[in-house]
Amino acid sequence: MSQLRIRSKVWLEVDGQPFLGDGRYRLLSAIQRNGSINAAARDLGMSYRKVWAQLQAMEETTPFPLMERRTGGKDGGATHLTAETLTLMKRFGEVRTRVNAAADHCFHECFAGDHDDVAT
Amino acid sequence: MSQLRIRSKVWLEVDGQPFLGDGRYRLLSAIQRNGSINAAARDLGMSYRKVWAQLQAMEETTPFPLMERRTGGKDGGATHLTAETLTLMKRFGEVRTRVNAAADHCFHECFAGDHDDVAT
């Protein structure tokens, strides 16, 4: 009576280096939504340090600038994504949705029936 | 001129706990192929300690015995997978293959053309 489920993960690689996956996708979304890296970190419940490190790693493997960061100013600064990043995210989101659906489909085909008994 | 590729990963979960993924699949295969955990570890270039820890974690979330371990004897002992494990692996392998194929397909559809220029 244990629940058997399938999970799938999709990500893009640039020259063999992980580049855009689910976590980073959510991170970028949060940045765009909140207007700053700091606010995004708080939003996601992560430390700014961690988020910053992720972005750092991400930009190292990216052939184009991911975001425009402004520091200082009345409200301390801000960050927003470039147009290229937005289109990339849109495409990636599409692929991810489709692959997840395909995974569910294959799962139900191959494991038809035994969703609680693991191997019959 | 950077190479953009898609990668995908599929795994099974039992009650929300990771249960069978690609690494463990290879590990189980190696055990069956070699007839012992020790030989499998050497085969995969891992330390026995590490392999053992993985199996330990795996069996904790498994509702049925994964393998039959025999200790002692002339040749020290042996380990082989149970029939349930074998059928489970077969099904999982099938799902994984199909999902990978689906991922490639979706990728080519959504990123048609720009395999080197990331976002155009």
Added chain:
DNA sequence: TTTCGCTATGCATATTTCGCACAACGCACT
């Protein structure tokens, strides 16, 4: 009773992850 190669595990070390604390920045308002 000895031998042998395997399973099993304690423990010290190496590696990675994590986050606190603080520096730099620059616009607005005084």
Added chain:
DNA sequence: AGTGCGTTGTGCGAAATATGCATAGCGAAA
């Protein structure tokens, strides 16, 4: 000019995790 504010950026120690060495225990066959 000077101060305040909320960002971005970063050094560094601590905490968690991964790793593997070294060793104990096992039991059938010789």
